[in-house]
Amino acid sequence: MHPGPYNPPPGAYPPPGPYGHNAPRYGHPGGGSRRGGCSCLKWYCCCCCCLFITVVLFLAAIVITLIIIKPQVPKYNIDDFAVKTFNITPDFSLKSHIVVTVKADNPNKYIEFEYGHAKQPTDNFVKVMYSNVELCSGAIPDFTQPKSNVTMMNIDLKGDLKKDDWAEGSGESLADKLKNNDKIPLVVSTKLPVRIKIGSAEIDNEPTVISLNCTMNVKNFGTGKKVEISDTKYEVGLYVNKKFVKLNGFKFF
Ligand SMILES: *[C@@H]1O[C@H](CO)[C@@H](O)[C@H](O)[C@H]1NC(C)=O
Ligand SMILES: *[C@@H]1O[C@H](CO)[C@@H](O)[C@H](O)[C@H]1NC(C)=O
Numbered sequence: 591m592h593p594g595p596y597n598p599p600p601g602a603y604p605p606p607g608p609y610g611h612n613a614p615r616y617g618h619p620g621g622g623s624r625r626g627g628c629s630c631l632k633w634y635c636c637c638c639c640c641l642f643i644t645v646v647l648f649l650a651a652i653v654i655t656l657i658i659i660k661p662q663v664p665k666y667n668i669d670d671f672a673v674k675t676f677n678i679t680p681d682f683s684l685k686s687h688i689v690v691t692v693k694a695d696n697p698n699k700y701i702e703f704e705y706g707h708a709k710q711p712t713d714n715f716v717k718v719m720y721s722n723v724e725l726c727s728g729a730i731p732d733f734t735q736p737k738s739n740v741t742m743m744n745i746d747l748k749g750d751l752k753k754d755d756w757a758e759g760s761g762e763s764l765a766d767k768l769k770n771n772d773k774i775p776l777v778v779s780t781k782l783p784v785r786i787k788i789g790s791a792e793i794d795n796e797p798t799v800i801s802l803n804c805t806m807n808v809k810n811f812g813t814g815k816k817v818e819i820s821d822t823k824y825e826v827g828l829y830v831n832k833k834f835v836k837l838n839g840f841k842f843f
Contacts, residue, residue, distance in 0.1 A: 631650075659788065663696040664703060664735075666824075668778060668804055669742065669815040677767060684751040687725045690716060690778065692743045696735045704785040706732030712781070713799045713829075714763035716745050719777040721760045725749050730782055773807040773820070780804075781829075799829040 670691040678684045693726075696703055708714040717727040726749030735741055753761070767774045783797035803825045809818040827836045 603625065617633075636816060659700045660698070661701060662697045664697070664804060665693075666692045667695075668806070668819065668822065669693045671808065671811070671819070673811060673813055673815060673817060676811065676813050678761070678765050682751075682753045682756055682765065684725065684761075686747070686749040686751075688718065688747045690718075690728055690745045690747060692745060693740065694735060694743055695740045696737065697758065699737055699739060700788055702737055702787040703735045704733075704787060705735065706730055706783060706796060707785070708783045708799075709796065713783050713797075714783050715747070715779075716747060717779045718747060718749075719779055720764055723751070723755065723757050723760050725751065725776075730780075734787075771810060773809050774811055775807055778804045778806070801827040801829065801834070 605659070668690060672689040672691070672764040674687040674689065676684070676686045694703075694705075706714060711729075714729045715727055716730060718725045726747040728745050730743065730745055733741075733743075751761075764774065765771070780799045780800075780802040782802065784800055785797045804822055805825075806822045807820050809820070811817055825836070827834055829835075
């Protein structure tokens with residue numbers, strides 16, 4: 591007889607156990623518990639796989655949603671100043687009424703923006719500053735900007751300054767610049783609460799507060815004149831949980 595599959599050479603299998611039969615393959619002195627350990631390991635692997643697949647699918651869903659929705663930051667531009675009243679008297683009291691036109695461009699096909707509805711009134715303002723003196727101020731009206739929409743917001747700003755409200759010499763320097771029709775450096779400082787809406791779903795319950803500061807030079811500034819705006823520079827930031835985050839790395843404009 592040659593050794594073959596059915597005729598194993600002697601010694602190919604372990605000799606019979608002490609009680610005349612083979613030792614159980616996964617046998618343990620304690621018996622049986624190792625088998626449970628293996629299925630536990632399988633179950634664990636299975637769970638890991640499921641979790642991994644779920645995470646991958648979830649991330650893929652987010653990426654696909656973002657590709658479809660293509661969220662874009664809205665663009666804001668100060669388009670015009672209509673100076674209704676701007677009279678500085680020889681004793682430096684100043685009554686002013688300016689209507690600022692802000693062009694808000696929402697390029698998103700699926701996202702709406704809801705402006706205003708501030709929790710605190712101090713979270714919604716527009717101020718015009720001249721060398722750290724507030725000349726006039728107002729608030730942005732509550733409104734919802736639809737998808738793919740450009741809206742001109744007209745914001746009424748009013749101010750009533752007295753002699754003592756000016757910082758050192760700023761009243762004189764403003765009066766001089768107005769008289770000589772020089773460029774006047776202004777800062778338009780804004781805080782604006784915004785809520786994001788996708789479809790009918792509102793994403794944020796609390797509005798996000800955007801801070802927008804625009805430094806500029808204006809010429810031809812005075813009651814009823816056509817104001818010329820130049821050298822505009824924008825700074826943007828967000829208040830997230832009352833913490834200020836500057837967003838100047840972003841391309842807004
Ligand atoms: C943009 O939205 C405003 C406010 O809802 C609306 O009055 C205006 O007609 C819209 N403009 C365009 C171009 O659709
Ligand atoms: C805008 O100016 C105000 C007052 O100076 C400041 O508190 C705010 O942080 C500024 N915002 C940005 C985006 O720089």
